[in-house]
Amino acid sequence: MQAAIAFILVFGSIVFFHELGHFIFAKRSGILVREFAIGFGPKIIGITRGETLYTVRLLPMGGYVRMAGEDMDTVELQPGYRIGFLLNDQDEITRIVLNQNKQLPDMLFLEVEKADLLKGLWVEGYDEEEQLVRYNVARDAVIEENGKDTIIAPYERTFDAKSLPKRAMTIFAGPLFNFILAVVFFIIIALVQGMPTNEPLIANVVPGSPAQQAGIQKDDVIIGANGEKIEKYEELSEIIKDNKNKEIKLNVQRGDEKVTLGVTPKLNKDKVVQIGIQYANKYEKNPLKAISYGFEQTYNWFIKIAELLGLLVTGHFTLDALSGPVGIYKATEEVAQYGFMTLMNWAAVLSINLGIMNLLPLPALDGGRLLFFAYEAVRGRPIDKQKEGVVHFVGFALLMILMIAVTWNDIQKFFF
Known part of the structure; x- marks a missing residue:
């Protein structure tokens, strides 16, 4: 039950904010929004407010905002009616x-x-x-x-009647709101839990390691290496990685005194260059830094996910690397065991992932539609609606086939 609630909170929030982006900018552009839906398939709940129907649907595979003029929804009164x-x-x-x-x-x-x-x-x-x-x-x-x-829907209230910038912004707003949601989640985490300082404070020294042999002790703080100032342990990790079998001169703050130690990084059994130290986890709370932390974390995860996506495109990853709703559910179940802040961090990463995936220039995705808008901007007029509709229909069908394949792969992975 806890896993189901966690999944609904995580997946529901990122889908809701994605569609909220489309919804808000459609409304601001004067477009008539017929439906705001979370999920696909048969309707579970439906409430009409104003001119919009708000629904929750059976299949938790996303959501949509149905705008006037998008789906040939105009009723035609034929002669003789x-x-x-x-x-x-x-x-x-x-x-x-x-x-x-x-x-x-x-x-x-x-x-x-x-x-x-x-x-x-x-x-x-x-x-x-x-x-x-x-x-x-x-x-x-x-x-x-x-x-x-x-x-x-009078013509001026349809999606197609709006200017190209308004249409493009209405579509781009979905992924944009996913990135904004991630920023907000990371800021909340920084305010409540605090931000890791990444200070190179030694929490533990592995027995028999190069660090122990060099005389490094618990609670030492590394403040310099090979004449370079060290403020974060990532900086020290880079120097260690680049100096395999070469002695590094470390400047160490030990209580009130400073000492200089020489250590030679070695390959461990996992073929990783290391000196055998573990860093302490220290956190600080600072409202101003929390804001920049939210943007920095979102940017860093954006780059990481984009790089992984690049590996997938080039064939370095296979279908096993992808996860559908079942895989996300299982991962959410595991993450939820570590507390609400960890779950929120997971939701932020998923939100970034959803934003990036939707920006891919593929039919039926937001990125595919933006690609058509770019073509329209260059050509000076939009592509034929029927042709575009066929491309999106085929793209959506292929996307559903991929989703089914990924979901089946998840089921086999976790239940067989």
């Missing part, structure tokens, strides 16, 4: 009912001759007295079909 409709005080149509057997108070009927529900916002047809009439349609009119209400 018989519709019922309601008027407001300005004689504008406010509700169009496509269920011919439904009767509402004050409902009028019309046999459609022509209609424009996108730009002109009007319907023309023959009334019950067979006279040709035309009615304007209210901008917030609702079309009812089989008990389902759909708000019409």
